[in-house]
């Protein structure tokens with residue numbers, strides 16, 4: 540007799556289906572059990588209201604978590620950058636697989652790069668983090684761009700460029716990779732220009748905290764370096780008391796000496812959306828070996844950023 544299928548709760552969007560499908564394959568390989576996708580419609584999928592008005596991307600996560608807690612599905616896959624930093628009671632992030640490209644990218648008309656966008660170019664992005672850094676870059680490089688708030692899925696956003704409504708849009712490389720549209724990228728932005736969102740490019744596989752056998756199986760998909768990096772990034776975000784739509788960028792990476800990994804570096808940025816002020820700092824420490832050590836790395840950098848006025852910058856956003 541074949542074993543009973545594991546149920547993976549997923550949103551119906553192309554991006555969610557792609558990343559759920561990818562994890563489903565990996566889980567079925569390590570468990571030897573079939574994985575069945577169970578589609579769950581969230582308020583965020585049906586609402587026409589602006590995400591900010593209905594409480595950020597957390598709305599996407601909430602319905603999946605409810606289904607997990609009710610036992611309707613066995614596990615769920617989230618984009619880590621959309622996951623609230625507070626841990627959810629009764630649930631556990633059992634795996635954080637190896638992260639893919641964390642960078643932001645530009646999809647522009649006429650194959651343009653950020654640096655050769657025409658004067659007054661209209662650049663679409665709904666993320667205050669991207670606006671702040673793009674506007675700061677423009678200011679310091681004598682460019683004139685207009686950031687235009689947009690929302691919608693990957694297809695919708697690229698559609699604004701194809702229709703001529705916008706000159707460019709800025710998106711996450713990871714999302715484009717997963718939906719098979721990475722070839723349309725016209726510029727991969729250096730993280731020195733635009734630091735990605737905390738956790739960008741990584742996935743979180745979540746299940747009920749009391750499902751010991753599933754937790755053990757999912758642990759095989761976990762990448763400890765990715766987990767340490769995103770834990771530090773999210774700790775920074777939490778310590779700045781910022782949410783998933785805050786103008787905060789963070790990226791942790793490993794510094795190696797030849798083949799030997801030496802240290803972990805954590806970079807952080809916070810700024811006003813007009814780009815007039817940015818607080819940009821980095822710190823380096825031993826590669827965290829425990830959850831607490833990763834949290835501490837983020838906490839330390841947050842404290843330094845707060846000392847340089849980071850809190851005031853985020854307050855500006857609320858206006």
Ligand SMILES: NCc1[nH]cc(CCC(=O)O)c1CC(=O)O
Pocket residue numbers: 596618619620621709710711712713714715738739740741
């Ligand atoms: N904000 C929405 C969102 N949430 C996750 C991704 C894909 C990238 C990822 O998983 O980090 C995207 C699209 C984007 O920002 O372009």
